[in-house]
């Protein structure tokens with residue numbers, strides 16, 4: 001499988017008044033035309049890893065890597081203009097805070113239409129029809145009504161799906177999806193995953209799927225990276241989750257409340273300082 | 278049952294769209310009540326209406342046997358009822374420090390003992406005192422959500438409206454937060470209304486639940502019914518099937 005993305009020893013550090021916060025501490029992986037899952041503890045650096053690849057790291061942060069390469073392009077030395085161009089077309093990210101990444105003063109439909117029209121030369125009428133079709137594809141009921149709503153007028157799950165629709169209509173080669181389905185109930189979650197799945201299988205898109213839902217990731221992705229305190233502590237074939245070795249991963253599998261089991265209180269992790277070394 | 282909180286034929290309208298359509302629920306004191314249902318069905322709207330944040334077009338909400346004003350809530354109300362919003366990005370002011378965010382409700386309600394309470398609240402949600410002087414825009418999604426929970430708990434309300442309180446958390450932190458919520462409910466006899474799309478979480482936390490669809494309550498059942506599959510609505514049945522995970526077609 002051809003590699004489209006190489007990340008080698010990526011570090012992201014935030015200087016603050018009370019000292020440096022090392023958000024990402026040497027992350028390495030490669031990605032082909034496949035589904036790569038990233039799971040990990042809250043605050044372990046998943047979003048900051050995605051943002052670094054996208055070029056959305058806050059300006060005051062320090063970012064270094066031995067290699068950060070997308071399809072032959074060295075992302076760290078690429079000029080800002082080239083990165084912006086990549087972001088608009090070949091690489092897309094569904095951010096964890098969808099509603100706040102949408103433009104608050106523009107209707108959802110218009111934002112999708114504008115995204116489409118920057119990528120393809122289509123007429124107004126067709127653009128509208130395709131935007132509505134995309135909203136329907138992500139299972140938004142009453143898509144014509146939602147087309148005209150502003151981001152603050154939609155529910156959590158609708159905002160998330162509007163953002164997904166917008167990213168998909170751009171047809172990126174690499175999609176980084178940061179908790180794209182965390183606000184969706186399971187039925188809709190599966191529909192969205194099916195769309196992403198098709199894009200990987202049919203268009204050869206590469207997908208980085210960031211999620212805290214281990215069950216979901218293991219049923220959907222090819223490979224899973226597990227992060228803890230800014231580092232990758234384990235990489236597994238998705239089907240091999242049951243053989244996880246790291247105590248964090250093992251613990252994760254054990255502390256989820258499941259239907260039909262009654263455990264009060266839920267088992268919790270006994271985090272060891274050496275996990276964060 | 279004596280209801281601490283109830284909605285009677287509650288209707289919320291945005292222009293001619295009914296986000297809530299004659300919804301009635303009753304929640305007993307000390308109970309933990311779950312709300313599930315498809316995206317856009319009105320779960321957040323119901324909690325927001327209780328908190329005075331949605332335009333009520335009909336029906337009423339009763340708290341402790343007294344009807345609430347349609348859209349005004351006074352300080353006493355927020356002393357009693359606190360809400361954790363679905364969206365941790367929108368509900369915390371990004372340019373305020375965690376310390377300031379936690380001080381604010383204490384100051385508004387004249388609660389003494391701020392120092393001890395802040396340290397305890399941070400500790401309870403698994404964020405040490407090193408987070409105290411961070412700005413909320415310097416936090417990850419799950420860290421924000423935990424601050425939002427700490428902020429709601431810190432003034433020790435009687436009723437918590439919890440809108441997807443753990444959906445941004447990994448399972449390990451989720452387990453800690455759920456344990457904390459259960460423990461404070463037991464210790465302080467709190468009442469919860471909790472929205473979650475995760476059936477494992479709702480049945481773990483709640484004794485009874487309501488299923489919503491298109492602005493209406495379409496099914497009421499106990500967690501035991503749900504677990505045993507005693508369901509009448511197709512939507513609820515689909516939820517059960519789908520919660521088993523992603524199945525690739527032809528695989």
Ligand SMILES: Nc1ncnc2c1ncn2[C@@H]1O[C@H](COP(=O)(O)OP(=O)(O)OP(=O)(O)O)[C@@H](O)[C@H]1O
Nearest residue numbers: 014023042043044045046047048415416417418419
């Ligand atoms: N602007 C910032 N300044 C300082 N620290 C930051 C900043 N942004 C993020 N961090 C810290 O970097 C670490 C990694 O954050 P990141 O958002 O990547 O976590 P995450 O793995 O996505 O977590 P979650 O699952 O909770 O979203 C966290 O500890 C966070 O507090």
Ligand SMILES: Nc1ncnc2c1ncn2[C@@H]1O[C@H](COP(=O)(O)OP(=O)(O)OP(=O)(O)O)[C@@H](O)[C@H]1O
Nearest residue numbers: 153154155156157291296316317318319320321322
């Ligand atoms: N300010 C508003 N203007 C117009 N419509 C609104 C507004 N606020 C909410 N709605 C509509 O009300 C409906 C219910 O929204 P609500 O946020 O209650 O859904 P929800 O059940 O919480 O969904 P989710 O699981 O996605 O969070 C949605 O169709 C939404 O578009």
Ligand SMILES: [Mg+2]
Nearest residue numbers: 047096417418
């Ligand atoms: Mg994140």
Ligand SMILES: [Mg+2]
Nearest residue numbers: 155156321363
């Ligand atoms: Mg909601």
